[in-house]
Amino acid sequence: MFSSPALRSLCLLLLALALATPVLVVAGSWLAGASPNWAHLSSTVLPSYLRHSLFLAMFTGTGTLLIGVSAAWAVARFRFPGRRVLEWALLLPLACPAYLIAYTWTGMLASEGALQQALPLPLPDIRSPAGAGLMLTLVLYPYVYLMTRAAFVSQSAVALEVARTLGAGPWRRFFRVALPLARPAIIAGLALVLMETLADYGTVAYFGVPTLSTGIYRTWFGLGDALAAAQLAGVLLLAMVVLLTLERRARKERRISVASARAAVPLPLGRGPGLLLAATLWLPVLLGFILPALQLLVWSLPRWRDLAEPGFLGLLGTSLLIALCTALAATGLGLLLIWARRLRGDRPRRLAAGLAGFGYAVPGTVLAVGVVLVLASLDRGLNDLLASVGLPEPGLLFSGTLFAVVFACTVRFLTIPIQGLDAGLQALSPNLDNAARSLGTAPLPMMRRVHLPLLRVPLATSALLVFVDTLKELPAALVLRPFNTNTLAVRAFELASDERLADAALPALTILLAGVAPVILLTRSIRSPDRESPHADH
């Protein structure tokens, strides 16, 4: 029987497919056969792209593991001065996009910079592959820290106590019990770090490190070969799929191994070791957030009048408009897809939600390639159609406007509301829906009277996260923005690339401050990790 819910399922699937077209186009670019330039690329620059991407992944992976896991262990297991503050302060570098601290550190280490003036010996050149890895490590370790800390905190004390009764010392307990138990969480965090590392465009472009990500950009705008760029993007996409699979599997494993037993109590440390530990743990926060933020503030202060300048206000307005539209679009679409799946969990609707959530695995440069390809052909088709019926051509309605940036960011960040609202809805008993229906409430009024009021917090959180991520997004905005239109991120990057470091400070500081908002949200969620829902007390 051709019922209307089945028809609606089909429409939802088509919507999800439309959102996935940029990714599908990139993945499908290999179907057209290798680009004529491919042989040239693979004999010249491709090995260097791959080598640098691999080097960065290994450098950043090792660095974030060292910092993230040891910080998580210290904070979860020991009591020392300032532990409560460090618990959330360790997350602060998450507020910094890597390209911002890259250029801030370049300024600080420059020969005329404050640091070099104060130090007698010459500082190493930061504009190197290792320097880029260091920058990425400094802002990405919080992913590992966040996940691993949660795992350590939720580990039951019993496992560690059993190991103790069996004669295991502290090191053995860490390596043989705590670490293996936290492995799924560590892998999940590491996968996120590697995805961000491979996706990074700003840092490596600024430092002149040739990676797959910058290679895509150069192939397109330097070589002018869209097909080769798309195929290069396909290679990057493949790596992302592997990492995403790794992360999903680790997450599934983690769900099984979460223990609800009594958590271990942190051990108090002596005064000396405690202070030493605290000082060590402040180091990544200092390097990854406090020093760059201070430097940006110092650069910005003499220019505070620029705040009222039309130039800055224009940047701010454009950025806020894009971020607001993206936040609304992504949250609205996420709500639609997740809510429709709750009403009726048939295969098309489950597939639609899964497909639409894939965007976050796609680097901004890859996505930009896909979006241009899709929207440009859409514009061409529309113009041809209108011209054929004798109407005026609208020009580049999709690819030449802010729509392109909003569309790309929506696809990229749609997973945030999808995951947030999914978790929010799953926390609500299906019998709430059944109760509302048996009391005579149809689906749409049920959404208004039951679901929306109960989803206020995840809705607001998702919208805020998408808003801030869009504000920080560099490569998609760089490629897709219309002529003569700039965002804060693009302008900061352009000024920094022109060595006008101080001029870039005001937009950079604005992005940094916006980035602190989701970190505050995160700290609230880690403050009371085992807080129960207030309604689950019967």
Next chain:
Amino acid sequence: MLTIDDLNVRFDGQPVLEDVSLALDQGLIGCLIGPSGCGKTTLLRLVAGFLAPDRGRIALHGEIVTGDRLRVPAEQRRVGMVFQDIALFPHLDVAANIGFGLDRWSADQRRARIEALLTLVGLPGMGGRYPHQLSGGQQQRVALARALAPKPRLLLLDEPFSALDAELREQISRDVRAILLEEGITALFVTHDQNEAFAIADRVGVMDAGRLAQWDTPYRIYHRPRTRFVADFIGRSSFIPGTVTADARVETCLGVFAGALPDGAGPGDRVDVMIRPDDILHNDDSPRTARVVDRAFRGAHMLYTLELDGGVRVPCMAPSHHAHPVGGRIGIELEMDHLVTFTPVGR
């Protein structure tokens, strides 16, 4: 009032309900009971309209709500439901929860109905509280009031008391019966607790692996179980072997009894006779004795497990001041009002 005809449901090819039919008259309270996984909650969800059957019909007051082509949506059935997990709307206070289904009533009528229901369920003046400020028992009362508020044609209750502790459960189930009778509402509920079923229901249905084994009064379910499963599931019972005599009575090691025989059983056939603990009376003067193999102190009663001379074990409930040691022999006599026989297993 509620008529169910020949319902069949399969999940992933596995039959969950097979050929279920029953009828419940206006104003009566029916109860479905059975082990977990027997399909009782599925049956309730079909009546509510949350699920569609593969085959069969459900009618309310003669109006078909689930049929071959027809499926009235749950929100248009006027069938109220109380859920196992209570499922009060956490963002609404008690009054707004109870008034949820009254959005088409005038404000005055709605207020009056909410007040009346709060009084009915024994929570007057609590309309401003939020669900998390109430105890489990109070939440369950609000859930009942919420389901009753729009005056549904039929009320469904899915293990409504399982979240409550035993003491509260008895009190509330008595209260609920009184409230349902006062509202004059037809109700169907699901439980796995037979005491609860007997305390509330006018009709009890015992479900066995997707089939309705028996749909009857509580008295007949206990004393006249139609299948061996019902006899086993309801109350404690054991079976002693017997032989059908020439005059269609049954001869056992405890005497000869008259009563209904299994279909097709004739003289000379072997049958199993159901024995309830209260069928065997302890009498020290009786010439017939049995050996005590186990005993369990139950306060007012002692539940003995006795071994008859043929090696068959039967339960026996005796006043607890008759304390006989394990291994000793006690005098017994059989007092059976109804003879219940089954064809022996494996034949």
